Ligand SMILES: Nc1ncnc2c1ncn2[C@@H]1O[C@H](COP(=O)(O)OP(=O)(O)OP(=O)(O)O)[C@@H](O)[C@H]1O
């Protein structure tokens with residue numbers, strides 16, 4: 001599908017560790033990555049529950065737009081999956097079915113907030129015809145987000161003269177990026193997408209274009225940084241340098257850091273195992289074909305091998321750039337170094353106004 005230029009959006013992923021910006025040009029035959037950049041944030045500027053330091057976020061985004069010389073002001077951004085509530089519902093299709101009304105009634109039952117305080121959105125994921133039946137069942141995912149949270153994102157972006165057109169959710173943006181980068185997967189099989197960022201691990205089990213299960217848990221790379229800070233009584237920046245191997249340690253200290261890595265990654269494995277267990281119980285007889293990992297914390301050396309051994313399922317690093325043509329001005333080695341962090345931003349940058 002050709003997407004007119006006026007409908008194209010800049011993807012902005014406001015993560016708790018950094019902000020990523022992506023510009024994708026939708027051409028007739030291909031999608032071209034025109035621009036990409038990351039700006040690191042001060043600790044605590046953004047948390048999964050929202051933006052805590054709007055000025056830091058505004059400065060980071062404005063600088064990225066300026067440095068990358070991005071002219072398009074229309075943007076798609078995403079909330080953290082941990083700040084939304086989702087529920088799957090199944091409805092029998094009929095002429096009398098007033099979808100909006102039924103969804104609102106259903107939502108009132110599972111959402112612990114006043115309906116006036118939330119935005120409701122839904123997507124029909126599947127239409128199922130039971131054998132020999134003419135009646136169709138609609139599988140619907142309902143997404144509820146707090147109005148004040150969405151409005152705060154919109155307000156911040158408007159304050160720097162941007163035009164927020166879509167507020168998506170990071171866990172669905174990851175799925176969007178996966179679909180573009182892995183068009184050859186078996187549509188009948190389950191794939192697990194796992195984003196290990198700074199303060200969240202997002203898991204999305206997909207089959208075809210349908211999300212079967214999502215879970216967001218509040219752990220990630222920050223746990224390692226915090227443990228290093230505590231162990232050595234040092235600040236955030238220094239702890240990150242130790243974590244990245246920029247400051248090298250020896251002997252006992254090196255061993256302590258290795259133990260922190262091992263213990264934390266083991267906790268992540270347990271988290272993923274729990275999710276796999278849940279999926280197996282919900283979809284008996286179906287196996288998970290492969291796990292695709294992404295997010296900055298999957299830069300940890302050999303993490304995919306460790307996961308594979310522990311989870312006994314093939315593990316692959318997701319390459320969000322593989323379905324895109326790359327503009328010649330983007331340095332390939334830079335692109336490679338930010339691959340793991342870029343998936344959500346790519347998923348957002350693929351959205352367009354007509355998607356709404
Ligand atoms: N080479 C590396 N080794 C270890 N950790 C790394 C490496 N590179 C990045 N990280 C970690 O990855 C995390 C950032 O990843 P990412 O950019 O995906 O997070 P985020 O999207 O900002 O956060 P979140 O989605 O959790 O709000 C940080 O904890 C960072 O320390």
Ligand SMILES: [Mg+2]
Nearest residue numbers: 015170197344
């Ligand atoms: Mg993230």
